[in-house]
Amino acid sequence: MRLSSSFVNSIINNVFKLKHLIELPKYYGSYYVSPMPPYISQFIGIYPPSITMETPLTNKEHIKKFGAKNSKEFTFWSWRDCGIACVQMILLARKKIKNKTMMDLTEEGISFGGYVLHEGGRFVDKGWFHKSIVKLLKAYGLNTRMKRWQSIDSVAKDILENKLVILSVFVPGRRSIDEDGSFSPKANPTFGGHLLLGIGVKMKGKDINGVYVHDPRGLEKYQKSLFIPRKVFIKIFTHRTIVVE
Numbered sequence: 001m002r003l004s005s006s007f008v009n010s011i012i013n014n015v016f017k018l019k020h021l022i023e024l025p026k027y028y029g030s031y032y033v034s035p036m037p038p039y040i041s042q043f044i045g046i047y048p049p050s051i052t053m054e055t056p057l058t059n060k061e062h063i064k065k066f067g068a069k070n071s072k073e074f075t076f077w078s079w080r081d082c083g084i085a086c087v088q089m090i091l092l093a094r095k096k097i098k099n100k101t102m103m104d105l106t107e108e109g110i111s112f113g114g115y116v117l118h119e120g121g122r123f124v125d126k127g128w129f130h131k132s133i134v135k136l137l138k139a140y141g142l143n144t145r146m147k148r149w150q151s152i153d154s155v156a157k158d159i160l161e162n163k164l165v166i167l168s169v170f171v172p173g174r175r176s177i178d179e180d181g182s183f184s185p186k187a188n189p190t191f192g193g194h195l196l197l198g199i200g201v202k203m204k205g206k207d208i209n210g211v212y213v214h215d216p217r218g219l220e221k222y223q224k225s226l227f228i229p230r231k232v233f234i235k236i237f238t239h240r241t242i243v244v245e
Contacts, residue, residue: 013151013239016150016151020151020154020157021153021206023153023154023157024153024154025157025160025206027156027160027203028203028204029202030200030202031160031200031201032212033159033163034162036199037089037090037093037164037199037214038089039223039224039225040085040102040214040216041218042078042079042081042084042085042218043057043062044061044065044078045062046218046219046223049177050175052175053075053079056071057074057078058071062074065101065102066101066102067102067104068103073103077102077106078102080115080128081102081216082195082196082216082217083109083128083133084106084109085216086196086214086216087109087136087137088100088102088105090164090166091137093164094140094142094244096140096142097140108136108139109132109136112135112136114128114133114135114136115132130146130242134242137242142245144242144243144245146240146241147240147242147243148239148240149239150239150240152208152211152237153206155201155211155237156208158198158241158243159200159211163243163244164197164244165197165241165242165243165244166242167195167196167198167211167237167241168195168237168240168241169193169194169195169196170192170194171191171192171236172184172191173190175190177189179220180221181221182232183228183236193238195216196213197213197216198212198213199212200225208230209229209230210232210233211227211228211233212225212227212228213226213228214226
């Protein structure tokens with residue numbers, strides 16, 4: 001009998017989950033990485049959920065701070081740069097950059113193959129690829145690696161070791177997500193991949209209450225030091241991380 005890849009992944013995830021729990025140290029209270037990364041919205045500012053990818057973003061201050069040439073370039077990349085926002089937060093926290101804009105880092109990431117816009121003359125719009133985000137962070141001298149088959153326990157362990165963790169999640173889209181910070185969907189939602197920066201964890205012994213994140217989404221309730229309860233985190237987490245030692 002041929003086993004499906006999802007079934008095999010489920011088995012592997014459960015095996016690693018037990019391993020991660022055994023290795024997890026006890027901690028009481030809320031722990032935050034130090035130094036704390038500054039919060040950065042991929043939209044530079046906070047925009048309402050009513051905007052769509054076709055809505056021109058014309059704030060001149062935001063366009064300039066993003067480093068885009070014009071409104072069209074800013075509008076296009078701001079929707080796609082959750083991963084680059086995480087990278088910028090990490091590089092600023094580790095004092096690897098001073099004046100680099102989001103667009104500077106976007107172009108550097110593209111040079112590592114991080115985003116593909118066209119294939120065979122056809123617009124494909126694919127990225128950001130995790131291996132290229134790793135290459136980008138390594139280019140700034142940071143010891144970085146991808147991890148698969150991760151759990152909330154391994155995420156907590158990495159954060160307790162003062163590592164910065166980019167978290168891959170699958171969540172309702174910007175217009176489909178409840179505005180209360182719960183990651184719950186509205187009616188008839190669309191879902192998609194998104195990246196968050198893990199910056200803290202709340203624990204009681206080995207029991208993990210939840211994870212603190214910077215969410216680049218740029219919605220009012222999805223911003224700095226957002227607490228994600230354990231049940232919600234497990235539901236949205238894709239078991240993949242990018243870890244900066």
